[in-house]
Amino acid sequence: MGQLLLGLINGSFYAVLSLGLAVIFGLLNIINFSHGAQYMMGAFVAWMLLNYLGIGYWPALVLAPLIVGATGIVLEKVALSRLYKLDHLYGLLLTFGIALIIQGLFRNYYGISGLPYQIPEALSGGQNLGFMFLPNYRAWIVVASVVVCFSTWFMIEKTRLGAYLRAATENPALVGAFGINVPRMITLTYGFGVALAAFAGVLAAPIYAVNPNMGADLIIVVFAVVVIGGMGSIMGAIVTGYGLGLIEGLTRVFYPEGSAVVIFVIMAIVLLIKPEGLFGRAA
Amino acid sequence: MFRKVALGSLALATMTAGPALAQDISIKLGVLNDRSGVYADLSGEGSVVAARMAVEDFGAADKGIKVEIVSADHQNKPDIASNIARQWYDADGVDAILDVPTSSAALAVAEITAQAGKVFLNSGAATTDLTGAQCQPTTIHWTYDTAALANGTGKAVTEAGGKKWFFLTADYAFGHALERDTTAVVTATGGEVVGQVNVPFPATDFSSFLLQAQGSGADVIGLANAGGDTVNAIKQASEFGITQAGQQLAALLMFVTDVHALGAETAQGLSLTEAFYWDQNDSTREWSARFEERQGAKPTMVQAGVYSSTMHYLRAVEAVGSSDSKEVVAKMKATEFDDPLFGKGYVRGDGRVIHDMFLFEVKKPADSTSEWDLYNQIAVISGEDAFLPMRDECDFTE
Numbered sequence: 001m002g003q004l005l006l007g008l009i010n011g012s013f014y015a016v017l018s019l020g021l022a023v024i025f026g027l028l029n030i031i032n033f034s035h036g037a038q039y040m041m042g043a044f045v046a047w048m049l050l051n052y053l054g055i056g057y058w059p060a061l062v063l064a065p066l067i068v069g070a071t072g073i074v075l076e077k078v079a080l081s082r083l084y085k086l087d088h089l090y091g092l093l094l095t096f097g098i099a100l101i102i103q104g105l106f107r108n109y110y111g112i113s114g115l116p117y118q119i120p121e122a123l124s125g126g127q128n129l130g131f132m133f134l135p136n137y138r139a140w141i142v143v144a145s146v147v148v149c150f151s152t153w154f155m156i157e158k159t160r161l162g163a164y165l166r167a168a169t170e171n172p173a174l175v176g177a178f179g180i181n182v183p184r185m186i187t188l189t190y191g192f193g194v195a196l197a198a199f200a201g202v203l204a205a206p207i208y209a210v211n212p213n214m215g216a217d218l219i220i221v222v223f224a225v226v227v228i229g230g231m232g233s234i235m236g237a238i239v240t241g242y243g244l245g246l247i248e249g250l251t252r253v254f255y256p257e258g259s260a261v262v263i264f265v266i267m268a269i270v271l272l273i274k275p276e277g278l279f280g281r282a283a
Numbered sequence: 284m285f286r287k288v289a290l291g292s293l294a295l296a297t298m299t300a301g302p303a304l305a306q307d308i309s310i311k312l313g314v315l316n317d318r319s320g321v322y323a324d325l326s327g328e329g330s331v332v333a334a335r336m337a338v339e340d341f342g343a344a345d346k347g348i349k350v351e352i353v354s355a356d357h358q359n360k361p362d363i364a365s366n367i368a369r370q371w372y373d374a375d376g377v378d379a380i381l382d383v384p385t386s387s388a389a390l391a392v393a394e395i396t397a398q399a400g401k402v403f404l405n406s407g408a409a410t411t412d413l414t415g416a417q418c419q420p421t422t423i424h425w426t427y428d429t430a431a432l433a434n435g436t437g438k439a440v441t442e443a444g445g446k447k448w449f450f451l452t453a454d455y456a457f458g459h460a461l462e463r464d465t466t467a468v469v470t471a472t473g474g475e476v477v478g479q480v481n482v483p484f485p486a487t488d489f490s491s492f493l494l495q496a497q498g499s500g501a502d503v504i505g506l507a508n509a510g511g512d513t514v515n516a517i518k519q520a521s522e523f524g525i526t527q528a529g530q531q532l533a534a535l536l537m538f539v540t541d542v543h544a545l546g547a548e549t550a551q552g553l554s555l556t557e558a559f560y561w562d563q564n565d566s567t568r569e570w571s572a573r574f575e576e577r578q579g580a581k582p583t584m585v586q587a588g589v590y591s592s593t594m595h596y597l598r599a600v601e602a603v604g605s606s607d608s609k610e611v612v613a614k615m616k617a618t619e620f621d622d623p624l625f626g627k628g629y630v631r632g633d634g635r636v637i638h639d640m641f642l643f644e645v646k647k648p649a650d651s652t653s654e655w656d657l658y659n660q661i662a663v664i665s666g667e668d669a670f671l672p673m674r675d676e677c678d679f680t681e
Contacts, residue, residue, distance in 0.1 A: 002494055006491050006494065009490070010488050010490075107319065107323070113510075113511075113543065114511065114514060116544060116545055118546070126524055133524050133528070135522045135523055135524070138522075206518075208515055209515045209518065211511060213321070214487070217485055253495065256480045256481055257454055257483065259483055
């Protein structure tokens with residue numbers, strides 16, 4: 001029971017991160033390999049805000065995604081926007097290269113060991129649920145991620161803005177003809193996806209080691225989640241994120257040695273049976 | 284202070300001024316370690332700085348010994364380490380390779396060094412095999428090994444009442460070796476191991492494994508891992524209230540850079556074993572201050588080990604008056620040292636360097652006066668108690 005809950009908490013990270021990836025891929029057709037680096041930047045910006053400016057966790061939860069999202073917007077304007085006409089592969093290579101550069105820069109200035117970041121006062125301690133001790137902070141992670149995931153899904157699938165976005169990916173020329181600034185919308189979407197990664201980074205800072213490689217360790221798993229869920233499917237990313245967190249949590253109990261590969265085994269099986277992913281539409 | 288340093292080096296110079304003054308020897312040292320990965324902070328460029336400081340403090344130039352230092356990144360991979368070592372020995376004329384963290388890479392370099400008839404001064408690696416089953420006549424293992432860590436932390440914690448152990452073991456050679464050596468010490472001290480779990484490496488989330496450890500009823504949770512894994516495990520153990528609930532954490536391999544990354548708030552009360560800490564005495568403080576000026580961080584025991592092993596090597600070169608590997612290694616093994624960083628010690632026949640190890644406890648944040656003021660010294664473990672005795676499996680020793 002306790003282990004299931006822990007799996008769900010890990011699933012929260014997978015869900016928020018794969019959601020960002022899915023939004024970017026679904027609407028921009030860019031495979032954003034710098035997502036892990038942007039997640040790491042979220043955690044580092046939270047640390048910088050605290051140590052250079054004395055800004056605590058709560059404002060950082062809003063500010064860090066904004067700041068990192070802004071760097072994403074610059075990146076999209078300067079580089080990514082030139083690649084839309086080319087094959088997916090170019091976007092993948094570019095973002096991968098950028099991820100390496102960002103990680104290298106942070107490693108150069110902050111070292112590899114990482115930086116300390118404390119759990120905010122209001123969320124330290126925990127509740128004894130009888131079957132396990134649940135730290136307040138973990139409970140907060142689940143709540144925060146569910147809220148963010150649901151609002152994102154709602155915005156894209158149920159609102160007028162989301163409808164514009166989806167229409168713009170189907171037929172940018174036609175949507176543009178209705179007087180909607182499609183390039184700007186795409187830029188903002190990328191910024192939003194990046195901000196989601198940074199948000200997950202801030203959530204992770206108090207409990208995971210804040211170091212330049214923190215994203216690289218996680219991003220491969222998150223890509224597997226997105227592939228299993230179906231590339232570009234918002235709901236797929238969210239549901240598989242939580243689901244795989246649960247499965248991984250169970251594997252940790254019954255066969256811990258296998259917990260690092262279980263997600264990839266599932267990915268292989270899903271690709272064999274349903275290549276478009278569990279929630280993907282066949283291309 | 285400057286005068287003291289100058290006096291010190293003068294004294295050193297007069298003490299060690301040996302047979303030949305105007306000799307003309309050229310030496311090339313290669314610092315081979317992790318410059319971009321998980322061990323980059325505890326070895327990396329800092330080890331190169333340490334080697335350079337040793338050459339300067341030794342006053343090599345004044346003694347007619349010309350020393351050149353090269354460095355490379357082995358990315359913690361044995362194949363890359365082997366290629367660089369071969370290139371250095373065969374083509375670039377390197378006389379000795381220094382540092383080499385990551386046990387598998389170190390074992391590969393040890394073998395190549397022996398084949399090439401050069402010298403290997405290891406500081407960064409942990410495996411006892413370097414002076415055991417895979418020992419080489421040209422290997423000198425300076426700073427620490429898994430047995431010394433187990434004899435420090437494992438023994439002290441068990442004697443202090445932590446009888447029942449549960450291990451979180453990084454699922455690769457190093458983690459298993461550390462678990463094996465610590466288990467031996469724990470059972471010999473009257474404790475028992477109630478369980479263990481193999482954690483895939485590297486891991487981000489330890490909560491599930493920590494919960495299993497919590498459910499085992501153990502007194503002590505032994506962390507047989509390193510670097511980011513250890514940091515993650517400790518951070519999350521504190522979050523899950525494991526230590527508050529009465530279980531104790533024992534980090535079996537932890538460097539001062541890891542503790543710095545955690546901060547005293549999270550790491551307080553943790554016991555760990557190291558061979559060197561910057562704030563031990565005047566000479567460690569003086570050297571560490573100079574190191575920090577150049578590198579921007581306090582030195583780790585691995586970097587200190589690079590400094591001291593280079594120093595001992597250069598003294599031997601000066602004494603025998605040549606860079607001949609056999610003679611130099613024989614001289615190093617025949618000469619006891621009194622090192623500013625590691626104190627008194629000697630190099631044993633199998634290449635194991637015997638010096639004191641120290642048991643530290645991480646300070647409470649209230650007692651810590653600066654960012655790097657992190658440890659209280661709890662106990663000194665004499666070199667003979669810390670390291671394994673010579674073993675029959677090492678067969679070149681007479």
